[in-house]
Amino acid sequence: MTPAWFIQSLLNGLSIGSVYAVFALGYTLVFSILGIINFAHGAVFTLGAYLTYALAVGSFGLNGLLAGVSLPFTLPFFPALLLGGFLAGLAGMAVERLAFRPLRRRGADALLALVSSLGVALILVNLIQYLAGAEIYAFPADVFGGLPPAVIFRVAGKPVAVRTAQIILFAVSLIMLAGLMWAISRTRAGKALRAVAENTDTAALLGINVNLFILGTFFLSGVLGGMAGTLIGTSYGISGPYFGVAYGLKGLAVIVLGGLGSIPGAVLGGLVIGLGEAFLPADMSSWKEAVPFVLLFAVLLIRPQGLLGERMEQKV
Amino acid sequence: MSLLALDGVCIDYGPIRAVRDVSLTVEQGEVVTLIGANGAGKTSLLRAISGLKRPSGGKVTLAGRDVTGFSPDHLVRLGLAHAPEGRQVLTRQTVEDNLELGAFSRKDRPGIAEDLEAMYVLFPRLRERRGQLAGTLSGGEQQMLAIARALMSRPRLLLLDEPSLGLAPLLVEDIFEIITDLNRRGTTILLVEQNAGLALARSHRAYVLEAGQMAVSGPSAELAQDERVKRAYLG
Numbered sequence: 213m214t215p216a217w218f219i220q221s222l223l224n225g226l227s228i229g230s231v232y233a234v235f236a237l238g239y240t241l242v243f244s245i246l247g248i249i250n251f252a253h254g255a256v257f258t259l260g261a262y263l264t265y266a267l268a269v270g271s272f273g274l275n276g277l278l279a280g281v282s283l284p285f286t287l288p289f290f291p292a293l294l295l296g297g298f299l300a301g302l303a304g305m306a307v308e309r310l311a312f313r314p315l316r317r318r319g320a321d322a323l324l325a326l327v328s329s330l331g332v333a334l335i336l337v338n339l340i341q342y343l344a345g346a347e348i349y350a351f352p353a354d355v356f357g358g359l360p361p362a363v364i365f366r367v368a369g370k371p372v373a374v375r376t377a378q379i380i381l382f383a384v385s386l387i388m389l390a391g392l393m394w395a396i397s398r399t400r401a402g403k404a405l406r407a408v409a410e411n412t413d414t415a416a417l418l419g420i421n422v423n424l425f426i427l428g429t430f431f432l433s434g435v436l437g438g439m440a441g442t443l444i445g446t447s448y449g450i451s452g453p454y455f456g457v458a459y460g461l462k463g464l465a466v467i468v469l470g471g472l473g474s475i476p477g478a479v480l481g482g483l484v485i486g487l488g489e490a491f492l493p494a495d496m497s498s499w500k501e502a503v504p505f506v507l508l509f510a511v512l513l514i515r516p517q518g519l520l521g522e523r524m525e526q527k528v
Numbered sequence: 529m530s531l532l533a534l535d536g537v538c539i540d541y542g543p544i545r546a547v548r549d550v551s552l553t554v555e556q557g558e559v560v561t562l563i564g565a566n567g568a569g570k571t572s573l574l575r576a577i578s579g580l581k582r583p584s585g586g587k588v589t590l591a592g593r594d595v596t597g598f599s600p601d602h603l604v605r606l607g608l609a610h611a612p613e614g615r616q617v618l619t620r621q622t623v624e625d626n627l628e629l630g631a632f633s634r635k636d637r638p639g640i641a642e643d644l645e646a647m648y649v650l651f652p653r654l655r656e657r658r659g660q661l662a663g664t665l666s667g668g669e670q671q672m673l674a675i676a677r678a679l680m681s682r683p684r685l686l687l688l689d690e691p692s693l694g695l696a697p698l699l700v701e702d703i704f705e706i707i708t709d710l711n712r713r714g715t716t717i718l719l720v721e722q723n724a725g726l727a728l729a730r731s732h733r734a735y736v737l738e739a740g741q742m743a744v745s746g747p748s749a750e751l752a753q754d755e756r757v758k759r760a761y762l763g
Contacts (some may be wrong), residue, residue: 403625404632407618413580414616419604419633419681 216370227378229486230385232390235440236466236478238433251329254460255336260276260438264296297439304434340455350449377447402492465504537586538728563738578610620665630680647676663696668699724761
């Protein structure tokens with residue numbers, strides 16, 4: 213274990229962990245308001261990556277319905293990331309309208325929305341497969357324009373390489389996390405959102421349009437999911453329509469580890485799991501997918517409510 | 529024209545009819561109290577007025593406008609405020625944030641600041657605790673916060689559900705003093721109260737709800753002398 217390896221792993225872990233945090237916050241926002249997990253979040257993550265890819269590259273491969281079709285324009289990476297995130301946010305709103313609100317209006321058991329959101333996820337994933345095919349997509353190497361592919365420096369004589377994609381992952385995630393946490397704790401809309409999360413009836417009696425805030429929450433959640441998908445896609449490639457499934461499960465591990473419904477918990481959980489994966493020795497890398505769940509298991513043994521979770525008395 | 533009128537309101541929970549064919553009116557400037565045993569449907573009726581529960585029959589009219597089935601946030605903008613049973617303050621936000629959220633439907637910042645100050649004058653305890661999380665307040669302080677928060681929307685009609693519930697007798701007197709005072713300054717109040725003696729003493733008119741139906745109604749001073757009411761509610 214050299215100092216260079218330590219620094220390299222630390223940077224890798226912070227970079228990927230911050231994206232996990234962004235993605236997991238999408239789950240957390242919906243959970244803190246409705247008390248249920250939105251299983252379509254992983255599909256929105258996938259959709260965001262595909263949308264940004266389409267906007268930045270202009271066309272898909274040869275297998276889907278969209279083979280041979282190309283956009284009349286392409287966007288530079290950052291506008292594509294933002295627009296892709298925005299469109300994923302609209303998809304999040306569609307998930308609320310299709311999978312959640314109809315059940316809520318009829319007073320159905322909240323758990324049923326798990327099933328309907330899973331249904332919407334399947335529809336989305338299959339739609340992507342139908343349109344863009346099942347192939348793997350990698351963002352072109354020059355997606356960030358003229359930026360060099362990596363920054364290399366030396367620690368105690370050994371090289372440490374940080375890819376530009378990793379720096380962008382970390383910077384974008386950090387901006388999103390900071391902005392969101394500021395907005396929720398300081399702004400009027402953020403306070404109203406917390407009111408809806410604590411008690412929808414009370415919030416409604418204060419004059420807050422609860423359904424509008426729920427819709428807005430799904431939008432935000434979709435933006436977070438879609439942008440996380442794009443960021444991971446730029447760094448590791450888009451592994452096909454089921455891209456979001458593995459990350460969807462990882463995201464669940466993150467929020468349970470951090471404490472269900474806790475925003476700082478989602479951030480901490482993301483970082484812990486990202487670092488846990490990064491510090492896994494190279495000869496054990498085939499165990500990487502198991503790391504989140506091993507960590508989750510270990511933490512839950514000691515703290516059943518998660519790292520920063522509250523005991524769940526009122527929230528069920 | 530009455531400020532509030534219910535006409536033949538029915539409320540169902542699944543197959544159970546909790547409120548049957550209830551009509552009542554509240555005139556501008558009045559304090560009207562609704563008394564009745566536990567489970568008589570008082571809280572259901574308030575929830576139907578403020579839009580939390582959709583009535584299955586009948587009509588709710590606010591200032592001459594049919595508002596049956598309107599959403600709670602819409603009704604707040606029309607001048608209705610409801611301080612619900614069990615206080616329901618936002619425990620994880622500060623006293624001041626609770627009060628400011630009470631004015632969520634308003635956009636006039638100077639007016640909101642003015643009203644916030646007025647609430648602190650009316651409830652000095654809340655000023656002392658303005659930065660504290662509402663969940664850390666005592667029951668009486670939470671009740672004051674719930675009333676103050678409801679007033680922050682500048683309502684024409686204030687619905688109060690069991691403001692004395694769980695409070696020490698001295699505090700109950702204080703709360704009723706404040707209710708009378710608010711009314712003198714022009715707020716119309718519909719009050720649900722288990723403490724029937726006090727409620728009758730502090731209101732203009734009263735309705736008695738029994739098993740979801742209207743049993744008796746009239747001026748509070750008369751009802752306080754009514755043998756049946758005395759036996760059932762004044763012990």
